[in-house]
Amino acid sequence: MFNKIFSKLKNNNEQNSEKFVDVGEHKFLKNFKKITITLLILFVAISYYVLLVPINLRSAQFYSYVLFILCLLTVIFFIDSLFNKKSGIIYKTSIKLIVIIIAALVLSNLYSSPILQAKKYAMLIKKQEGVFETDVKSADFNKLPVVDRDMAIKLGARKMGEMGTLVSQYDIDETYSQICVKGKPLRVTPLVYADTIKWFLNKSNGIPYYINIDMVTQNSTLVKLSSPIKYSLSDKFSRNLYRHIRFGYPTAIISQINFEIDEDGKPYFIASVVEPTIGILGGEDVKAVIVVDASTGEMKKYNTDEVPTWIDRVYPAELIIKQLTDNGQYERGFINSKVKQEGVTKPTEGYNYITMGEDIYLYTGITSVLSDESNIGFVFVNMRTKETKFYPVSSAEEFSVMESAAGAVQEKAYKATFPILINLYNRPTYFMALKDDAKLTKMYSLVDAQSYQKVAVGNTIQETVDNYRKITTDIAIESTDIISKEIVVEDVKSVVVDGNTVFYIKVQGEDKIYTAPIDVDATLAFVKQGDILKVLGNDAESTFIITGLKK
Template sequence: MTINDFFQSLNRNFQAQGAVYQRKVAKPIKSLPKKLWPSFYILLTLAWAMAYFVSLPPLNWQSLDTWGFFIPLVGSYIFLHYLHRTITHPYLPAKQVFKPVKLYLKAVAILFFIGLLVLFFTSPIFNAKAYSRLITPHEGKFEKAITETKIEQVPIIDRGTAQRLGNRKLGTITDLVSQFEPSPAYTQINVANKPVRVSPLRYAGFFKWLANSKQGIPNYLSVDMTDGEVKLMKPRQAMKYTESEYFFRQIDRYLRFNYPTKIFGHPSFEVDDKGDPYYIATTYRKNFLLRSMEPNGAVLVNAMDGSHHFYNLKDIPNWVDRVYSSKIVVNQLNQHGLFKNGFFNSILAKKGATKTTKGYNYIVLNDDVWLYTGITSVTSDDSNIGFVLTNMRTKETKQFNVPAAEEYSAMQSAQGAVQEKSYKSTFPILINKNNRPTYIMSLKDKAGLVKMYAMVDAQDYQKVATGSSLQAVMANYDQSHLANSSDEDEKEEQKTITGILEDKQSVVIDGKTVYYLLIDGEVYYAPVSINDRLPFVQKGQKLSLKVDHKKKAHEVKLETN
């Protein structure tokens, strides 16, 4: 049956029903006075105004939310008009009364058909290369792109742990905990090149909002991601434009009424270098008519006074850390890996086709937040063929073709090292340790509390070290590498360095002493076994060391000044 046949059949049915109806009804129904119908239209308009107030669709043809809102809206008025005409004008031919409904249904069918055609012809089947070029990874060298990681730069506190710490901190402040609660956001950002998670307080219910909305929200929480220190930050003014408002100051609604045509993602909470709170609302366009969201700018809203400004991508201030969403970045990385050799290769031969691993995390580089994820073959995910880093503000992407263990294999290896405790590993963070890619992760008990930390060599996940603190796990990891050095390692190329000892520290691990020597600003480590005079070396003495590329000393000589 064609579309025309369907509508002709529907029309005949309505005509038949109309004829019967005309025979039975001799005059308009008295129970619905004509004066009531304007009220029905007003009520319908109010209902749709309330629906818009709640759902906030953009006035933008590229948004499916727009079509999903306005097609039913138009249909509801046409249906009400049909009822109005049918009841108040029973003598009109059914064909004439039904004509607007028929035109509406035809228009919806045509729009639906056009939409399907657009989605089909803009799919990767016909545009595989274009999809693969949405993100362009540039190959880099790991040891140059990621410098040796210092303990104070490891963002080890995950969102779950940050939420626990934040709740505990707020629980100690009686006058706040009775009125406010922490938002679950805990956005990871950089402040003065230090990784922190920030989250605003929010009203603890409608009545708490009624009591406090005039004054606003006085604080936000900042959690140091390296040591877990929680600070209750007080901005210059209270925050009055937040996600926990109920009416026109609610941040999504505030953005929509000020930018009715913009397509927004979910705003993220950040603070600038002065500690002033902002909401960063990324704006989007579609790369292929109705497909593939792509950021084209951002609106920055001051959470204190509501001042706002739209920035194009290239003009967004450098202190902003989160413009691109992790979902879009990971999706585009997958499309790049799948479609770079064509669509049919992605489903048939799959030559060179890659995908991201199932998880991701964030690391800190040059005062920016970068998304990290592994890259593996689509035909096998037992190991990574490399990994990528993507700047969450600019989408700059670096790829490192370093074979490594898949992250979940490293997590299982870390859990196996303390299997008697039944700890669960968080998703690992990638760091540079001795110029080698290394995973570091937290180990949590069943209650979700961090009990230990683990480090796993990304290229040899059998090499695992654990410790009760970051300092301990790094020392144990160094000791583990020292103890497991192979004959090949011993024979590798070494260089001789000579300098004045600036400082010396010792660490005892499993009964073995390792000395850390600071010479000319560089740190080297040496086991006590290579020179029994190491314990007596003093600052200011001249030393000569034979060291490998990992800064491990294989020989230490005391030189005469």
């Protein structure tokens, strides 16, 4: 049939440039265009429902989607233009539009590239120089987080295994967001439907539990909800969390979605909304968050300066690391970053989180691009406000410290986790766990950040602290963090921990607990109620660590 049409088209063009084909054949071509356009509209509707592209002129995903649709449209009208002069005009216009969009994007990317906008990229995050011993409180070893994500996955799986009826219907989301609730570092994650069939069977009941892991005590809890989760990333159709947000906020560019709980343990999903700040597509930064009630689906949008204080994670870690990289690379201009490289820095390859007060901070070291053997300092970044403090303290690079800690027990072949940085004796000190091949925590390690040959390991945190004190007596004596106090003993208890006797002393007029291992002073064994002691030690939030007694 098409051969006949092309033949007639050629003859007709030779006889009359405005006459294409006869009426019967032309009806067929009209039907072809109508069918393909209808199919294209249907494709757009279905693909949008699946892809959930933000309708935003500052979204790269939106432009990719539009260009793809325009290409399909161009093909349809090109075929139809062989028989319809008006379609020729449309497909040529469509090609011009595609070229214009691509050219605009290329020019915009050039304009917003670091080559021309290096200073703007450097200013996406603003570092303030801080004083470590003033800004970072002395470590409270009763609140030190020891559960990383790998350990959380194992603890959560163990807890889930205790609930036989749940295992067949639900799995665990292995994200395990680190948050802070009432000053306690936690890792929380929701359950998810095991598969699509399980969703159909259980969607009316929702997800009845989430997992809560105390990062200090390692206690894992399967928290039962009075109002189950009915909007999540494992839900389908209109209850799918991403789709629910997209239809509520069609222009929002969503970067990351975190699971969090408020002070009362109520579950929410926190979606970070980013916008380009340089040109059309360059320099993304978080401008708002969308808070979704996981049970009801109710949503509320907050600008970054209005975010409720119970929310811990507004800025994605990957975004923070990228901005720190750009800041260190382009602070003195693009040419310097590539040629002279004077003062050019970069974050170290890893990062970790630490709780300070009611907030979660991202920690990472800062090193020169010309050398990766040591850090020139380190940063703490508040994950809710993006307040960034830089501490210009020369220290060992984290991976060197990890090797040093693992080397202290090299016969066991343990591997160190990425460390967290704490304040001990008013000095930055690395704390990390040592794990076996099964990723189970077997020991702990403390390493002086400025002198990483000083390494202490122990089977418990208390034993590790005791061992560290023995090898850092010179630091402890010189430290302005050592406090001298006179106390009246109200009560005293002794506990044997891994073969070591530790004394816990309650003091008159204080809620704080004083702790001391027997090797601090042998006379501790004879302390009784009413005794007056002159002690030396480190004052933490809820404990006082005794390091010596005055005679």
